[in-house]
Amino acid sequence: MASLQQAGLQQGRFQQVRLQQTTVVTLVLATYLSAAAFAESKKEYRFTVGPNANVSVDTQYGAISVRPGSVNQVVVTATIKSASVEVDQQQSGNRIEIASHLLQGADQQNGQVDYEVLIPPDATLNLHSSTGPLSAERLQGDLTLEGTDAVVNVRNVANGHVHVRTMRGPITLTDVRNGHVEIASISGDVHLKSVSGPLVQANSGSGKIFYDGDFSSGGDYRFTTHTGDIEALAPSEVSADFSAHSVLGRVQNDFKLQPKHSRFSVEEGRSFFGTVGKAASKVVLRSFSGRIRLKQR
Amino acid sequence: MTDPKPGITEAEAIEQAKQGHEAAFEVLYHLHKRRVYSLCLRMVSNPAQAEDLAQEAFLQLFRKIGTFRGESAFSTWLHRMTVNVVLMQLRKKGLPVVSLEETLEADDEAPRKEFGTKDVKLTGSIDRLQLQRAIDRLPPGYRTVFVLHDVEGFEHNEIAEIVGCSIGNSKSQLHKARLKLRDFLKFMRAEKAKTG
Amino acid sequence: MTCSDVERALPEMLDGTPDGSLAAEFETHVKSCPDCSDLVSDLKLIASEARQLAASEEPAPRVWVRIAAELRAEGLIHDREHDRDSEPASAPGRPILVPTSPRRRWSAWWLAPVAAGLVAAGSYVISHKPASAVAKQQAPATPGTSPSTSPASGSPTWVAETPAVTSGGTSGENAAAVRAPAPERLAQKSAPPKGVSGSSAEPAPSPEDQQFLSVVSTRAPSMRATYENQLQAVNADILETQAYVNRNPGDVDARQHLMDAYQQKALLYQIALDRIQ
Numbered sequence: 001m002a003s004l005q006q007a008g009l010q011q012g013r014f015q016q017v018r019l020q021q022t023t024v025v026t027l028v029l030a031t032y033l034s035a036a037a038f039a040e041s042k043k044e045y046r047f048t049v050g051p052n053a054n055v056s057v058d059t060q061y062g063a064i065s066v067r068p069g070s071v072n073q074v075v076v077t078a079t080i081k082s083a084s085v086e087v088d089q090q091q092s093g094n095r096i097e098i099a100s101h102l103l104q105g106a107d108q109q110n111g112q113v114d115y116e117v118l119i120p121p122d123a124t125l126n127l128h129s130s131t132g133p134l135s136a137e138r139l140q141g142d143l144t145l146e147g148t149d150a151v152v153n154v155r156n157v158a159n160g161h162v163h164v165r166t167m168r169g170p171i172t173l174t175d176v177r178n179g180h181v182e183i184a185s186i187s188g189d190v191h192l193k194s195v196s197g198p199l200v201q202a203n204s205g206s207g208k209i210f211y212d213g214d215f216s217s218g219g220d221y222r223f224t225t226h227t228g229d230i231e232a233l234a235p236s237e238v239s240a241d242f243s244a245h246s247v248l249g250r251v252q253n254d255f256k257l258q259p260k261h262s263r264f265s266v267e268e269g270r271s272f273f274g275t276v277g278k279a280a281s282k283v284v285l286r287s288f289s290g291r292i293r294l295k296q297r
Numbered sequence: 298m299t300d301p302k303p304g305i306t307e308a309e310a311i312e313q314a315k316q317g318h319e320a321a322f323e324v325l326y327h328l329h330k331r332r333v334y335s336l337c338l339r340m341v342s343n344p345a346q347a348e349d350l351a352q353e354a355f356l357q358l359f360r361k362i363g364t365f366r367g368e369s370a371f372s373t374w375l376h377r378m379t380v381n382v383v384l385m386q387l388r389k390k391g392l393p394v395v396s397l398e399e400t401l402e403a404d405d406e407a408p409r410k411e412f413g414t415k416d417v418k419l420t421g422s423i424d425r426l427q428l429q430r431a432i433d434r435l436p437p438g439y440r441t442v443f444v445l446h447d448v449e450g451f452e453h454n455e456i457a458e459i460v461g462c463s464i465g466n467s468k469s470q471l472h473k474a475r476l477k478l479r480d481f482l483k484f485m486r487a488e489k490a491k492t493g
Numbered sequence: 494m495t496c497s498d499v500e501r502a503l504p505e506m507l508d509g510t511p512d513g514s515l516a517a518e519f520e521t522h523v524k525s526c527p528d529c530s531d532l533v534s535d536l537k538l539i540a541s542e543a544r545q546l547a548a549s550e551e552p553a554p555r556v557w558v559r560i561a562a563e564l565r566a567e568g569l570i571h572d573r574e575h576d577r578d579s580e581p582a583s584a585p586g587r588p589i590l591v592p593t594s595p596r597r598r599w600s601a602w603w604l605a606p607v608a609a610g611l612v613a614a615g616s617y618v619i620s621h622k623p624a625s626a627v628a629k630q631q632a633p634a635t636p637g638t639s640p641s642t643s644p645a646s647g648s649p650t651w652v653a654e655t656p657a658v659t660s661g662g663t664s665g666e667n668a669a670a671v672r673a674p675a676p677e678r679l680a681q682k683s684a685p686p687k688g689v690s691g692s693s694a695e696p697a698p699s700p701e702d703q704q705f706l707s708v709v710s711t712r713a714p715s716m717r718a719t720y721e722n723q724l725q726a727v728n729a730d731i732l733e734t735q736a737y738v739n740r741n742p743g744d745v746d747a748r749q750h751l752m753d754a755y756q757q758k759a760l761l762y763q764i765a766l767d768r769i770q
Contacts, residue, residue: 148719166764186726186764205754245746247737247744319561319570330556331548335549351552355560356564419535428542429546468508482539
């Protein structure tokens, strides 16, 4: 009898140990799995909106890419790097706000969230990121993109106003038409290819500005730098009223400009004024000490 | 603009400029800017061009300052460099730097009495502005030699070496330039007497 | 000796070393011939007066500015750093912002008036035209006519907006009540230092810049190097342009560039404001 009791006790202890071991293993597995699950995760958010939607995406670290989707829905896919960052999302009527929210211990690596966003083509868009890149394409609403070091890329946008500003990030606009374009950077380069509209304005302190287009639409084109060079490439059949002046730098011009009446004197090598064709558009190129070149394609 | 007081000698400024000190370059510039600019202006008669030429002369000097050993006076070195910069510019533009001895410049044969200025005398002093205007009216070849000799003080053998002509040509050009200037000045004085 | 002989001998007589006997004949004729006497004295006068023209003209101040700029560009001037694209070796590859606690927005409301003050300073400078302004260039002119340079007209996105100051801003942080600097003070701070001894050192950062960097150091220490570099760059631009404007007060276009430089600084403040949270 006693041996049976002992055997029973032993078995009980054995089972207890087994249970404890199993629990430990389970806990370890669960912890591992949950950690693995938060190493990187994808989340999708869907919002139903009406006309004139306004979408704002703000992330400290990470890329934001925006394309056109259906006319009454905003779809946000967030790739979240780790548990050190979470995504806040909020909807008020037609206004959607998405923001990365860094938690304790977050840094650029584990605090990264990349967003892919589909919006109605005519929605107003606001993007903010320190690191970027930021990209938006095939849209028709007003766009505002801001990045500290972010590379910014906007292509195939029509009818909307485009505002971009960066501290150092380079900015490229391709095929942007028919809206107001306003670009400001402290030291980022600005590339404008086939950009035209009623107002195209680019300002960089020490970055360069390159323009390759036709200065069309009877628009107002103003490129200004402090020390950066400005280079503009236009076709021979351009129709524009050109003014270029560099206070300390040199200017160069490939076009045969018709002189125009001006109150101001031309400073050889530092400025040129004149018109080509019917002078439909106004082009003003200004730099404090950068070089300005107007080339014919 | 008030020129900065140097506080250092030219020799010290040259040594410091070799080390790349901006202030030293500025001292050297302010010491010689009037001479350099005036020379350019007299030679090309165009302030904007003269500024560009003066700028280029100083830049060439400053780029080579590391090689200056003091074997000749710094100002002489700069002076020569400025003249070379100007002459190169004139040649680039296809303007005659100095006339060939055998070729007479336009209006060279105009008799000195043509303007009816026999009774006008230049004695006393010459109005500086009038002299400047008269120099501007000189043909380029005459102007080059006159400016280099009478204004800047180069000797004929130096002028001959710089512009690539003979000493005789240099003397002949100078003489003709002075004669022409005399005619211009008498004419201006006569005109002024009429109106004034 | 005839008058023609005198004319032929003139170059040698005036500038050369004439032969002794030739000189005597020359002198004899000149003393007795009024025309030749006038001619000789006129030519001597022209030669002597011409000497006064040497070094008689002063070049415009912009000549030195251009020379200095070119020397810097060619690296011949070593005592002024312009390398704004390089980062300090110790800085990480990318700027990172790490808040110290979640759901807490730093109260950076003081940056907004500073940014606005910077632009106001620029406006003051551009509007403070000299009495005899010589128009040198086609200038976009006064604020209000050019959207890119006119904060007053509300280039809305960049300058006029104030940051979203959320409630619960931290107390005990650098929530100093900073007055926007007076335009004159900012303009003076950007004035170039006088004197030529030593290198052309940049002035010490303004109190606003120091506070800005101090807050960045506290809230986002790894960003400090980047912002400091950019701040130095824009301050250098302001300084350079201000110096040029001081020497060329009639240059309207240069004044406009000075305004643009102030706006660049305001842009930097704004970008920092938006990012530090």
